[in-house]
Amino acid sequence: MEGKIQLVEQLVQNDDPAVQYKTRSLLLGESESSRAMISLRKQIRQSERARRLLSARNADGTVSAHAYQKWQGPHWTLYSLAQIDYPPGDQSLVPMRDQVYDWLFEPEHLKFRRSLLIPGQENRFRRCASQEGNAIWYSLRLGIDDERTRELVRRLVAWQWPDGGWNCDKRPEAKTSSVIESMIPLRALALAETRYHDADAGRSADRAAEYFLQRKLFRRLHDGKPILKEFFLIHYPIQFYDVLFALLVMAETGRIKDGRCREALELLRSKQLPCNGFPLEALDATTKTVVCTRGTYADWGPSGKRNLNPLVTAAALWVLKKAEDTASP
DSSP, X not given: OHHHHHHHHHHHTOSOHHHHHHIIIIIXXXXXXXXXXXXXXXXXXXXXXXXXXXXXXXXXXXXXSOTXXXXXXXXXXHHHHHHTTOOTTOGGGHHHHHHHHHHHTSGGGGSTTTEEXXXXXXXXXXXXXXXXXXXXXXXXXXXOOOHHHHHHHHHHHHHOOTTSOBOOOOOTTOOSOBHHXXXXXXXXXXXXXXXXXXXXXXXXXXXXXXXXXXXXXXXXXXXXXXXXXXXXXXXXXXXXXXXXXXXXXXXXXXXXXXXXXXXXHHHHHHTOOTTSOOBOOEEOOEEOSSOOTTEESSOOOOOSTTSBOHHHHXXXXXXXXXXXXXXXX
């Protein structure tokens, strides 16, 4: 316990205001409405990471890259800002949001090759639902949602597959949802239920959560083997489906104490370093000052299996805290 207390103290004193904020809100339970926490979020807005993420904006607030450019387009820029608890209500982000929504609401977006409805399989609409899911999530987190956000929620609910997830697999024989495309919509719909008091979103989130819990988050139903090897490494800053992200969503949605999370929790605990922190095992974005595939303008901290990453550590410690229901260090 003493080592954990020392680690939390180190995270609170970290130079990165995003690390400080996550530690104080998640691990120490400080109110987001307190004067100190509001001040910290202002520091996040002015931080080097936030400035880098927004460095490509034009004079009108837009970004020249395509909305989904990995990972420097406006979609991923807004996602990354929400990831670091950038303060809500910044109207200067609206032009980037509109770029994303203009893209998501293009008529072509619901047609092949972006989407597909196979006659006779109307209950398995093929869409990369993680796109709508992230747009909902960061719009709500950043306080820039509008009626189109609610329409994205309605679309996710309508597109949910019978087994509870989503999939963009265009093959007619595809009958099982994709874990890659389903965890993000689950997170988004659970948040939409809370913010909009949307019962349909809540029921859809319940079904999606059960899809994962039936599989103990990472095992196939028919033979119990792992679904994807990517699950076993902690990815950051881009998260679709891995042990930490899956457990983070279970914690956010109040399901972390379900016994079917136990095996994944043991996997996460096995990654804890001697210093009690956690590593960023799979850095999935390369820091660049120019647009490139899977590039990012920001620095996301140390990576490697033996190195503590503060942002990853704060999230992992919170997941374990929620699972164990222990008092804050």
